[in-house]
Structures are given as structure tokens and as C-alpha cells.
Amino acid sequence: MIQESGLPHIYTYSWSHTGKEIDLRTRTIHDVIVLSRIDENQFPAWVVETPPGSLRSLFRWGDPSVYKHPNERLVALMQTRFGLTTADLLNPISTGHEPLKGEYPIRLQSHQLDEIRSLAGPKNVSTDVYERARVAYGKTMLDLFRLREDIVENLPDVVVYPADRQSVIDLVRYASEQGISLQTRGAGSSVTRGFEATRGGITLDMSRHMNRILKLNSTNETVTVEAGMLLPDLEAEINDSVRRFSTEYNYTLGHFPQSYEFATVGGAIVTRGAGQNSTYYGKIEHMVLAQDYVSPAGELVTREFPASSLGPDLDALMMGSEGSFGVLISATLRIRRYQPQNTRRFSYMFSDFDAALDATREILQSQEGYPSVFRLSDPEETDIALRLYGVHGTPLDRMLRILGYQAGRRSLLIGSADGSHRYTRMVLRNIRRKARHFGGFPTTSYVTRKWEKGRFLDPYMRDDLMDFGIIIDTLECSTTWENLPRVHETVRNACHSEADVIVMSHLSHFYGQGANLYFIFIGKMGHRDFVEYHRKVVDAIAGSGAAISHHHGIGRLLAPWYPEAVGTTAYDLLVSIKKHLDPEGILNPGVLGLGPQDH
Numbered sequence: 001m002i003q004e005s006g007l008p009h010i011y012t013y014s015w016s017h018t019g020k021e022i023d024l025r026t027r028t029i030h031d032v033i034v035l036s037r038i039d040e041n042q043f044p045a046w047v048v049e050t051p052p053g054s055l056r057s058l059f060r061w062g063d064p065s066v067y068k069h070p071n072e073r074l075v076a077l078m079q080t081r082f083g084l085t086t087a088d089l090l091n092p093i094s095t096g097h098e099p100l101k102g103e104y105p106i107r108l109q110s111h112q113l114d115e116i117r118s119l120a121g122p123k124n125v126s127t128d129v130y131e132r133a134r135v136a137y138g139k140t141m142l143d144l145f146r147l148r149e150d151i152v153e154n155l156p157d158v159v160v161y162p163a164d165r166q167s168v169i170d171l172v173r174y175a176s177e178q179g180i181s182l183q184t185r186g187a188g189s190s191v192t193r194g195f196e197a198t199r200g201g202i203t204l205d206m207s208r209h210m211n212r213i214l215k216l217n218s219t220n221e222t223v224t225v226e227a228g229m230l231l232p233d234l235e236a237e238i239n240d241s242v243r244r245f246s247t248e249y250n251y252t253l254g255h256f257p258q259s260y261e262f263a264t265v266g267g268a269i270v271t272r273g274a275g276q277n278s279t280y281y282g283k284i285e286h287m288v289l290a291q292d293y294v295s296p297a298g299e300l301v302t303r304e305f306p307a308s309s310l311g312p313d314l315d316a317l318m319m320g321s322e323g324s325f326g327v328l329i330s331a332t333l334r335i336r337r338y339q340p341q342n343t344r345r346f347s348y349m350f351s352d353f354d355a356a357l358d359a360t361r362e363i364l365q366s367q368e369g370y371p372s373v374f375r376l377s378d379p380e381e382t383d384i385a386l387r388l389y390g391v392h393g394t395p396l397d398r399m400l401r402i403l404g405y406q407a408g409r410r411s412l413l414i415g416s417a418d419g420s421h422r423y424t425r426m427v428l429r430n431i432r433r434k435a436r437h438f439g440g441f442p443t444t445s446y447v448t449r450k451w452e453k454g455r456f457l458d459p460y461m462r463d464d465l466m467d468f469g470i471i472i473d474t475l476e477c478s479t480t481w482e483n484l485p486r487v488h489e490t491v492r493n494a495c496h497s498e499a500d501v502i503v504m505s506h507l508s509h510f511y512g513q514g515a516n517l518y519f520i521f522i523g524k525m526g527h528r529d530f531v532e533y534h535r536k537v538v539d540a541i542a543g544s545g546a547a548i549s550h551h552h553g554i555g556r557l558l559a560p561w562y563p564e565a566v567g568t569t570a571y572d573l574l575v576s577i578k579k580h581l582d583p584e585g586i587l588n589p590g591v592l593g594l595g596p597q598d599h
Helices: 055-059 072-082 110-120 129-134 141-148 165-178 231-239 241-245 265-271 314-318 353-365 379-388 395-402 421-437 446-454 460-466 484-498 527-543 559-566 568-581
Strands: 020-022 029-031 158-160 182-185 202-205 213-217 222-226 288-295 298-301 327-334 344-350 374-377 411-417 470-480 501-507 514-524
Touching (some): 055 141, 072 379, 072 514, 110 158, 110 165, 129 158, 141 527, 165 202, 165 288, 213 231, 222 265, 231 241, 265 327, 288 314, 344 353, 344 421, 344 446, 353 374, 353 484, 374 379, 379 411, 379 501, 411 421, 411 446, 470 484, 470 527, 484 501, 484 527, 514 527
Parallel strands (some): 158 202
Antiparallel strands (some): 222 327, 344 411, 374 411, 374 501, 501 514
16 A cells, blocks of 8 residues: 655655566556555655656656665665665756646648648547657657756657557658658667757657557467567567467567566567577577568568578668658567476676686587576675665675675676576586586576566666666677777776766676677766767777677767768668668768767
């Protein structure tokens, strides 16, 4: 039962409860929070009200009714590290409860709006200011700073919810003829400023209507799905294929990014996203068999071949184009049999990061199967994880220290194996053998299960901490095994030298030739300081020889680094392709930096 505190619009929960749990492959939310009354002498004063139409409703992560507040151990760490007092934690710096306000003129002419309504249907067109703002912002820290400071910019003139493929064809043609910019949006979880309307124009929101399975082929093990379908909705349907589609087996796509609940198939494809189970299932580009795009130059449809030798790979060209080459209508994806009863989980502690890297590399290169989830935390992240999981200071922690797994050096590996019963058993046996060879101490499946329960909920904590001036943001990259230690050291040094921050890093997407590195930094800083800090960290990633993005994409956020990242000749080629497919430069202008930069 929720009880209101003496503070307006503020509630807290008893520390003995953990939050809401979400089933990993469906959107089922299990409420395990018990909220309790607080007074001015109790803290933290978490903000849990999200008024409709408010700035908070625009920047807040996820479902307004779902929360995962930082537990008391994380709060204690924030207080110790950043000097937050009890008084600080009773007085949020900003809540965003004020309504969206201001004048945001529409630049399109009335006859153009009339034609757009005619092409899409009046019910599928909105000029409402709130709707225009909703589709202009994603979830990167720069979005959150601007909205909290009531800096509302780069809104489209009109939002269109296309009902079908023909509507998209008509709208793209008309926008090209009129020189109207046209952005494409999925569910809004971009962290790269991927769909801001820097020139106004039209934003296509694909998630309202174009969210259906068009075909499931159990012989080929493929599913054809519209671009606006949410990943959990797709997963729920194909997990139940036997009943829904009369197939012999149920299926899974195997794509579970942290944004899973609020990500679309199209958004994953055009950014070349990766799910947390990618070491087994692959990134999204490994799942795409065929695609259907609409561009001003015409329709580009690839065919369903398992592989081909038809010159340059057009599917690969269009994936990652982030709406700048064409509007993705639908895609055909590889699927696999859904066998959750065979999933096996594990975790190991290593005495140091180098030993853990050697173990994971050997596991990936041993040709004895691939784990599904495979996540290696560096020492700083390991120590914080053990605090948050309640292991720090327990008999288990003391035993680990006695055995030589010391705080500040040890490294935690968690994971799972998917597939057939015999396959997962083989994978687990190989991991056990290799981990022990490199000094890994088994810490059971408990740690992995604990991580699984909260893995889609962690982003909710960002809003809570930012209310009190603490930011949490991420940057990720990829590199070879040989270069990985250098990237890790270079980027961490940059993160620590530029500000007083907590820097956690982990590897969560592995290959025989290397892995990604995912950096999470937590600090107390304002908007301007953060912009400069972010720039220097990206400079460090680029300077270390890593790919500047592994799965978040480029958007407008990383566009300044993109030409150098791919090289002059390759960048000029992409500019030429952009000019061919989009002669007027109307599609997502500014994304990837392929054209004039408005902001």
C-alpha cells in the first residue's frame, strides 16, 4: 500500500524490499515493492510521481508506475564518495514536475499539413506540442539535462503514425518533393540523439501501427516483422509459436538489450544493436536475413537468402544507417528454438582482471561452444557489485579474501548457456574447466540470477540519482584481445583524471577475436561539465584504437568522431550513397554526420 509522506509528491520504500521484478522474456512485472510513510527526518526522498504532460514524463525512463530505487548500500556509497548529506537527500535539486510550456511554432504551411493528413489519415497525424516533444528526445544524458532545464528544442512540426507500407511510401515521396525533413522513431530509447528534428518537418513514429508479425516460417526458422514492433511483444508471440502459429516448436529471437522493454525491432536494426545474450545469439545484424526500405530514390528490398555472393552486401549497408538512407518497413529475422528449461547459469571470481581476461579469451577460442550471457566486471565494478548484492562484509566475502581474492583486484564473471540440453551441459563443463585453470573460484548461479532479476530495471535508478545531482551515463566500444588492456587502461585513466567519478567497466559481448568494453561513470556534475567530460572520454576511446561504438550507434552524439573513425575514403563513399538514396538530404539530417550539421 502506498502512503503519502509529509513532503509533497515524495515517497520512499522500506529498505528491506528490492523493487519490481520483470520476467526476462516477457513484459510481466511482479510487484515486490512495499512503500512506507516517511517524514522530514527520513531519507532518501525519492520522487515517484510523474504528472502527465510534465517535463519529467518526457525524460523519465520506462513505465511511470515502475521504480527501482537505489538500495541503502548504493546510497551510502554516494554519500561517502560525493559528500551528500541527509539534508541533501531530502531536497531534490529538480524534479521536472513542471508542465511542458512555451511556444513552438510549426514551420510547415497549412496546405502541406493538409496533404500530410490526406496521405496518412487525419487520425494518424498530430501537431500537439507534447507529442512533438515526446518524439524528439531519447534517453542520453544530454537529453535529460536539457529537459530538466526546460531546454526544449529540435521538435518536428508534425508527428505521423503511419498505418502501413503505402503510407510511408507516399509520405517519403511528398517530403522529398517539398524538401521537408523526415525523421524516423521507434520507441525512443536512443542514447545518441538519434531522431531529433533539427530542421523541424515530419517525424514518423513507427510503433503505434506498424508493429505486427507478417509471417513466421518454421521450415526456414525465420520471422518477418514490421519495424515498429516492440521486442517484448515479438518475443512473447514467438515464444508461444506452437499455439499461435501451429508450429512444432516455440522460438526466440535472443535479442535482449538493456532497453529491451522499450526498444523496437527497427531501432535495433538501424543502430546495429546488441542484446545481453549476444555471445551466443549474435548481434542484431547476425539475425537479419532480409529487409524492406523506402527511400526518396525508390524502394530497396533484399531477398531471403541464407547467404549469397551478389556483390557488396546491401543488408549490411542499410543496417546501421539510422534512418539516413531510408525508412525501414520490415525485416526477416533468423530465430531459434526456445528452450528455457535448458538454460544453465554460472559465476566465477578471479584473483585479478588479467587472469579473468585470459580465461574468457580461452573459453571463446576453445571451440567448445559459446555461452549466452557472458559478462566480466573489472575490479572497480566487481567491488561495487558485491556491495550492491549485499556480499561485502559477509562470511563469503571474508572467505574470498582469505583465499586471495582481494578487494580492488578481483574480477567477477557471470553468465549462462542456452540451447539444447547436451549443448548447455558441454558449454558449462568447458567454462568450469577453463575458469578453474585460470584460478576462478565458483560463486554459484546465485549471483547471475540476482543480476537477471534487475537487469532491465537498472536504468530507473538514473532518474532517482539525477534528482540529487548525481549522473550515471555510459559509453561503449569494441577492440581486439591484444588491444583490450590498453583501451581499458586509457579510457579509465581519462574518466578518473577529468572528474571525481566512480568508473565501472565490463565486457558483455565476446568474440573469438576480441570483445566490447562498456564504461559506466557515476559522478556529481552539471550540464556544462558533463558535456566537456563526455567529449574527453570519447577522445580517449578513439585515441586508444577502439571502435567508438559497438552497439549504441552513432546518431548525432558521436557524429563529430565518425569521419575519422571510418576513414576519409569510406566516409566519402557513405556521403555519396546518402546523396544517391536521399538527394535532398531530408532523411534524419545530421545523423552519422552525413551532411550539414545543424546542431
